[in-house]
Amino acid sequence: MDHSCTVYKTMDYLAKKWTIMILLELHKGREWKRFSELKASMKDITPKVLSSRLKELEDEGLVENRMDSTAFPVRSEYRLTESGKDLMNVIHDIKMWALRWKIQNEPCKHLDCRLCVL
Amino acid sequence: MDHSCTVYKTMDYLAKKWTIMILLELHKGREWKRFSELKASMKDITPKVLSSRLKELEDEGLVENRMDSTAFPVRSEYRLTESGKDLMNVIHDIKMWALRWKIQNEPCKHLDCRLCVL
């Protein structure tokens, strides 16, 4: 397997567990979201996984973080970058493909599919 | 994590190791490709993984198989279905996104990026 393939590399982190959901949460509503807020919005995600996904997405340039260390407790927030927002269009294309060819699929349950911001 | 999300489910099998490469191989050149031919074209893939990926893709309706059991040795061939071909457009969109935002990436090495059928 060749990890130099740009498509492969992209899929590789996008498909990790929770990644899409995190992007989705960051895409909804207000820009900046706190760690605890993200955690609360995703039932069952563990802090370890959330932390490591956010770090990966930062490394890939899809997410940016700002921190206020002077505050106590420390305030840390995340949002999508421009490339992150643009990626949501691609994810939308994936959804459209799926709806074109997978009509027999059950609608998503964790979110109302019609309200899904994807 | 909710496995009812159609986007998540799609990403889930697309990002498995070798899947994209297999789709790419099926997308190139002649329609029907033999098992051994696919295997030979992907250095290092094991028969177990190739077999299981092809099965997943068949289950998802992206790939179809035809077999001639009367021949000896048995002749088995695979090709993309219509939805599989359509998915290549989505994969192309992913590539375009990556090229838009990841210009600093090294070009792919396993294939000449400019010749890549994606």
Added chain:
DNA sequence: CGGTATCCTTTCGGATACTG
């Protein structure tokens, strides 16, 4: 040829406790 069966290593992610 076109796979399957078996074994084994590595990676992933869940659970939980802890800290500045």
Added chain:
DNA sequence: CAGTATCCGAAAGGATACCG
């Protein structure tokens, strides 16, 4: 609050041998 550290079980995938 915003993570990190540790431990653990499950699952993925590589290596290899084998079979109709």
